[in-house]
Amino acid sequence: MPSLQIFNTLSRSKEPFVPHRPGKASLYVCGPTVYDLIHIGNARTFTTFDMVSRWLRVSGFDVTYVRNITDIDDKIIERAKEKGVAFGELAESMATAFREDCERLSLLPPDREPRATKYVDAMLGLIATLESKGLAYRADNGDVYYSVRDFAGYGKLSRRNLDDLRAGERVAVEAAKRDPLDFALWKAAKPGEPSWPSAYGAGRPGWHIECSAMSAGEVGTPVDLHGGAVDLQFPHHENEVAQSEGAGHVPFARCWMHGAFLNMDSEKMSKSLGNFHTLRDVLGQLDAVQGGESTRFFLLRGHYRSEINFSWDTLADAGNTLRGFYTALREVPPAPPKAIDWDAGYAKRFRDAMNDDFDTPIAFAVLHELRTEVNRTKSAELSALLKALGGTIGFLQADPETFLQGASTGALDVQARIDERNAAKKAKDFPKADAIRKELEAAGIVLEDKPGGITEWRRK
């Protein structure tokens, strides 16, 4: 049986997944900085790792999934100031919004969701260790920096040569740094800013140190899998490695996973380009019942290491495809669930695809073939298998009728109109029956006459 293979950024190749402790799997994902609502690109990354954590569990691992919340950071301070609220208040409200957003996409809550503000002591401990090893220094401005050139392995994750980097090209270099590439571990507090007491004076943690501290604190080192989107590869993850391994946690992570971007019109989303959608914007345009899973499907039907392009058309396309699955489940009600036999047929092919670096496009192709066979054979067993396989990565668990009928039809009493139409049909008044069909279609409702005089309906 081919075991799970994962593309490791460290080696730039697929490797068998072998956790540090047999049977256990630890997964640490860099979570949101809670200064604003998440956008559809963030949603892609979190959905990817939700899929990963589910598949690890299905594969039999005892999984500990950690996804932190960064609730102290420059952007939070800045945004809170603009809004005239305490930084903690803003962080709390955005964390709540994040939780709601995750639910809409059927993201399971992680096992642990540590917050940076609860880890300040651990971060300071780490900084002290780095200082004692000569890897950190206190600068004249009160900040504490990591001395990048003193860590021999710097650049090994992102494959960068220190001398090739163009530090300061886009952002002014802080004058207090010994080397432009050094990064802040601890920032001295400016007046009015939130701060914590420390041996370096009042201040707050730098951006990268929290993940080093929280990962080690929650699951120890090495963590089996550490994930995020590609943009975190450098500098964030590179700096995490420098901090943790510099402090003696070697290796910090056994396998690094990086998800590709979701683009807008083939370009990276960014606020300055104005091509930016929050997840809420997107879901707000979609059917309230179908939108969440349709979006999840849209996000996972491409491979996680391939870029995907956002457009309303492809989103709608994903929704159509998903409806096809639910139609099959409606027409052929699944038999009671039972354990999946992974050693044969569709399940084996599905598993082999997922085990090949989470190849969801192939996995869905298998599901499509299974769907066709369900429709052809009307087998309740196969229908149950379809639902079960979909369920392993968080799909097809809704009631088919509920899903297909979508959100509220408002004041329209669909069933009353169907009854009227059926009466007309019985009286052979086909013009009237067709008029009712057209009227409902104009309202976005499609009627499907079934044998035995039953009429079902669904959202167009």
Place this chain on the structure above:
RNA sequence: GGCGGGAUGGCAGAGUGGUUAUGCAGCGGCCUGCAAAGCCGUGUACGGCGGUUCGAUUCCGCCUCCUGCCUCCA
């Protein structure tokens, strides 16, 4: 300047040295009072130029174009 990803049929999206996934949309057929759903059938697409090969979309070289990172970034 350094390092990286990619160009596949109308769209989305895999994969492979030769039988060229899968889906959505379209078209034809069956079914239906008409539809819808479903099933069946249908589309010889792999950026350009060379090379290796009996044979390349798949390997190699060059070129063109798109795109990412180089301390805000999912």
